[in-house]
Amino acid sequence: MSTNDFFKKLQTSVKEIAPTTALELVSEGTSKLFDIREDREIESGTAQGAKHIARAFLELQISQHAQPEDTIILMCASGKRSLIAAHQLQEMGYPDVVSLAGGFDAWKASDLPSCQPRILASREQSRYARHLLMPEVSLEGQLKLKDSRVLIVGAGGLGSPVALYLAAAGVGTLAMIDDDKVELSNLQRQVMYTEDDLDNAKVQASLNRLQGMNADIEIIAIEKRLNGDNVEEIFDGYDVIIDGTDNFNTRYLIADACTKLKIPNIHGSVYRFEGLVSIFAPDTNPSTPCYRCLYPEPPPPELAPSCSEAGVLGVVPGVVGCLMATETVKWLLGIGEPLLGHVLSINALRMTFKKLPIEANLECRWCKSTAEDFPDYVEVQSAACAL
Ligand SMILES: [Zn+2]
Structure with a gap:
């Protein structure tokens, strides 16, 4: 069979529609339009209202975007690949699939509305390939991560795994604030650092390490200590604040500022073999x-256990930090069930993970306050302990 004969035969089984008809159907909301061209082909634009699924993934991914009872319109560049693909979807049990006659070339020639789709550079597509395969993330989610701004307070045992995984995941802007320098006793759990970093500022060493792992994101190093005077200015513009601190003074400051500024606070803490994880976003x-x-x-300071006295099993902040990073990525993507209204309590010796409900206090004067009558940030005097 010649190529011409092959397409003539396909045209007897697959209905073709004109671009103007396709636009009407999509505008009415009665049909779904899919652009099945390759990634590089859509860089110069696609039909308005079209969802992009590259031809190679169409059969694998169509069920995530359309039901068998939907009317599906497939569009390629000239209307030939869409004929073949439409026939294939019919075989898969999607009876109402049509092909856009003339493809995107005809769409443009008809002067119908186009748009510039946001895409990832080919380097980013390779880097995040395992994310892009999952419908819960996909291109849309990866772009959300790229647009996200996350601030990690504390570049220690919790901050290390959180920062490493968020940088790897492609969080577009990742800031770390800490005023400590790397000490030998940190290396038992702060996996961000090597012996070469000893005596260097943690945030500077983190910047080098994170940027070395992912040059496609922006890392911001803030070598400061958070206090009541600078907290609002520093938190401004971030989508999520990660509490990876080691002392009650900063922990309460983060909590209060997040409540006042309405920024979610991803909380983690550790003590010896135990850890807690939660999200506060009242x-x-x-x-x-x-x-x-x-x-x-x-x-009171005398009851606040000093981590340098109490000790901590080095891997425990690693476990807790990874859970904090997981909650952060879920939150940014808007998927799953966040730990809102719950605290996850971990005991490494018993290897138990308990998810406990926690309730809002109706009398709480912090989350029930507006920004105008919000209480002053309380400077809690507590010995900072090196987590
Ligand atoms: Zn409250």
Whole structure:
């Protein structure tokens, strides 16, 4: 059979529609339009309202975007590949599949609305290939991560794994604030650093390490200590704040500023063989608590255990930090069930993970306050301990 005969035969089984008809159907919401051209072909534009699935993935991914009862319009460059693909989808049990006659060339020639799709550079497509395969992430989610801004307070045992995994995941802007330098006793758990980093500023060493792993994102190093005077300015513009701190003073400051500024606070803490993870974002749902609902006031300094005295199993902040990074990525993508209104309690010796519900305190004067009557940031005097 010649190529011409092959396409003539396909045209007897697959209906073709004109671009103007396709636009009407898509505008009415009765049909779904898919651009099945290759990634490099859509760089110069696609039909408005079209969803891009490259031809190679069409059969594998169509069920994530359309049901068998949907009317599906396939578009390629000239209307030939879409004929073959439409026939294939019919074989798969999608009876109502049509091909856009003349493809995107005809769409443009008819002067119909086009748009410039956002895509990832080919280098990013390779880097995030395992994300792009999953419908819960896909191109859309990866672009969300790329547009996200995350600030990690504390570049220590918790901050290390969180930063490494968020940088690897492609969070577009990742900032770290810390004023410490790398010490030998840090290397037991702060996996960001090597012996070459000893005596160097943690945020500078982190910047080098993270940028070396992912040059496609922006890393911001802030060599400062967070305080009541600078916290709002530093937090401004971030989508999520990660609490990887080692002292109650900063922990309460982060909690209060996040509540006031309405920024989600991804919380993690460790003590010897135990850890806690949660998310506090009281404004997203009135019934979920803030940190102060749970712990209204910091413990007195004599009761606040010093980590340098109590000790911590080095791998425990690694486990807790990885869970914090997981919650952060989920939050940024808007998938799954976040730990809102729950705290995950981990015991490494028993190897137990308990997800416990926590409730908002109706009397809490922090999350029930507006920004105008918000209490002053409380400077809690507590010995900073090197986590
Ligand atoms: Zn509260």
